[in-house]
Amino acid sequence: MFSKRLTAAALAASVAAMPASRVAADAGDFIAGALIGGVVGHAVTKNNQKKKQRVYRSGIPSTQQGRQIQSSLNYFGFNAGTVDGQLGRQSRNAISSYQAYMGYPATGQLSAFEQDLLVTSYNRAQAGGYQTTQLVAANPEGTRGLLKTYRAELAGQVVPQAQAPVVVAAPQPAPVTQSVVATAPAAAPVATAAPTLNAALPNFFESGAPEASLASHCNTVSLLTSTNGYTTAASMTDPTAALNEQFCLARTYAIARSEELISQVNGFTPQQVAAQCDGFGPVVQPYVNSLSQKPRDVVAQEVSGFVASTGTTPQQLSGTAKICLGVGYRTDNTNVALGSALILYALGETVYGELMGHHLALGFGTQKNVAAAGTWYEAALAATDAGADAVFVPGQPERTDLLRKASLQLTGGAPAQAGVLPVFSVTE
Template sequence: MFTKISIRIVLACSVALSPAVAAANDALIGGIVGGIIGGAISNQPKRQTTTKRVYKPAPVKRTVNTAQREANRQTQEALNYFGFNAGAPDGVMGRNSRAAVTAYQVHLGYPATGQVTQFERDFLISSYYRAQSGGATTAQLIAQHPQGVRGLLLTYRDEKLNGGAGSSAIAGHYGMPPVVAAAVNEIAKSSDPSAEQLIQRSGFVQLADINGDGQTDYILDTSVTGSAFWCNAQACAVRVFASTPDGYERNDFQAFNVSPAMFSCTRGTCSKTNDGSQLATAQLIPQQPAPVPTLPNTQMASIQAPAGVATPVPSAQPVVNGSTTVVNSAPTIPNFFGGSEGTAQSLTSYCAKVNLMTSANGGFVTEASFSDPSFTLAEQMCLTRTAVMAEGDDLIAKVSNVTPEQVTQQCRSFGPLLKEHVSAVSLKSRADAIAGVSSFVLSSGMSPQQLTATAKICLSVGYRVDDMDVAIGSALLLAALGDHAYGELAGHHLSQGIGATKRTDLAAEWYTATLTALADGANPVFVPNQGERLALLQLATSSLTGGATVSEPVQMQIPQLIVDQ
């Protein structure tokens, strides 16, 4: 009984106290939940901050191209060295760097794009390292060149174009060896024209390999200066600089109407010869017959023979009657040059002269500076010659079991085989010349692939050894085999009159056909990275013909030979 009463009392108390306990429990739970949420809110910024510290820097570091940045840094350092302000070398090609690249391109006559090509960068970096390691030689070249440190780029470029290196290469003021440049300055001091103007005067600087060592020798003819200081009544001062392994030796002469044939050099020592200056005159002077011992009262017999009967030709005997009997010989074509080949101009010497003028002008002709179509085409001729020789060197290196000397010897035999077709370039239209070469291809017995490789190698050899029959003949072969871009070379030889007769009308036809082929997608084999070159070639071709439109070349019905590249 007591137990039941106790239970009831406990239950009643619990019922009476339940609202207060519930309220207390709600408050307790609310406090716990509020603390958790509040802690989460207060701790949330810490978790976000920690996340940013861990992950934010990672993507930035992974996007950096270390190799490219290092290459850019080298480019900037080289630009700064040569006086093109690229700013701090930080590896980022920004506005300052692009402006420096543009100035560098303009300086060397490259297209001014602000984006350096691989060719332009390679030349810039190699020039930078060469200048850095040059020591006293670099300092001397900088002091001698009117453009200072920037002139090094012109000097190195001219060496590359001329295929020279070392002490025998063209290097120095006006693109000439220092000793020659000093003589130019000496002559200019006593003449009205400046040194730069003298260099561009025809005949003042003459280039030839007089001593036969394969290097360019220099002749300075003061008769073109117009200054009486260097001349007397009969002759003018002439400076001849002959190349030696140790540099150039100067030889002083007095002469008039100078030509390289007037001099003979052995190493650095030169002397005058009479044959060079008097050859043409001697051939034109009638020669008096030398006294011949004769028999008295003898006359040349004249015998009439029946028709159809061959009679012996009597020997001619002079008549001694106080007069001389002249025996008429068969008509012949006069030759005033004493040799079967005449006086062919050397393309090597010609390009050396062109490169000197290019250097004096501060770089290659551009569309903006264009004025003389003939000189512009001369520059392009020498530029393509350099590109051809570089390609040929690479191909010769791949020929197994044959030395370069053997390659040269074999390519020289190419000239006589193609001489007829080379001569036709000066006389026939492009279509007729190509047709003739195509017949040669069909009768050669060689596959187009073999002929293409052979022609590319021999084209390089022809330019290197100054054999124009080999060079032009190889270019014609390549054009006939489908490499139409090589037709540009025929145009150059016709426009400049080297290896071919100077025919601007035929040259324009070759140029137009080449430009048309390139516009239709032909492979640009010469300096393909210089897009402005073709526009300049088009401009020069148009000016060469006086703005006249050249008719489209006639397409010959010849086999379409596909050459594997």
């Protein structure tokens, strides 16, 4: 996507606001019209302006939760119609079909567990990439069959089709090796045959242990909360468990917000947007790497310098970062997610500091550093106390008390005072 000759500044411009008319010869290494920053930000701005003029006549309220449910139902083949967040008759019929397929009472009203299974299965399928494609191909019920597969896995049951390719492929090299050994009078042919066998066996651990999957982690957390319910400030006994729950909730909200913004972008498919966000990862890698090594204020100042160098408006960069934040979580690319959260923080939206706190406290996408996590949690809580709008689970004001209690117990004391960051006026 990007030429090796592009400098970091040129890469930064890929997330900067730039109308299509400005894509000229000096940016010839880019595909014309594929710069996400300006296109996305401009499209979101125009769409939000148009939305103010719309008159919704439906008496059914539109909710973010409704959009999540509709998107999930449509993905698994239960036709909920347009994703508008309004759970009307068609959506209720789709819910009944989903319930009947899964063996639940077809009431048209989702229980907490049924909804959680549906939405988390959708997020898992979206993040699964090629593995999801394999599961769908191996399942006689296609995409819809993923629901039962995921439910079985969460319940600890063995899923046979996931192991089938390994059983078929493993024995194949053996006859070749035996044939060479049988016909070779000397030891040299045996030595020649060995690399062929080794080459046929993939080694998944050449670079050490693979990074933990946040998507898989949140699937496990979701199963526990579906069984036991969410932790409250009054019932909390394990701060790490409470923060796990809230991290995964925040991740789900970030994905949903990203999908909402992507749906407002004309001329780009979700796959093209995801590819652009993936290319954005190397640009923010240095700042993500410094999270566990440098104080919060130093990291924030460095990211603020990067933001200023892009030459874009805060509003446009904020729209892009919110899109890439959800894309990063959906594709399990924590580098992209963390980089996007850092940009939002540097833009003055310090409530997103909660995400850096979660990543540092739990060790996803960065080295675990509980002490550093405390300062990011504090900055986010201070913003909420000052009246900033909640971006995650806005309908639960008691969540602030839970985050404060859990983060303080985890860090063992009060974090340091927040530093001064440049604040931009950001509107959507």
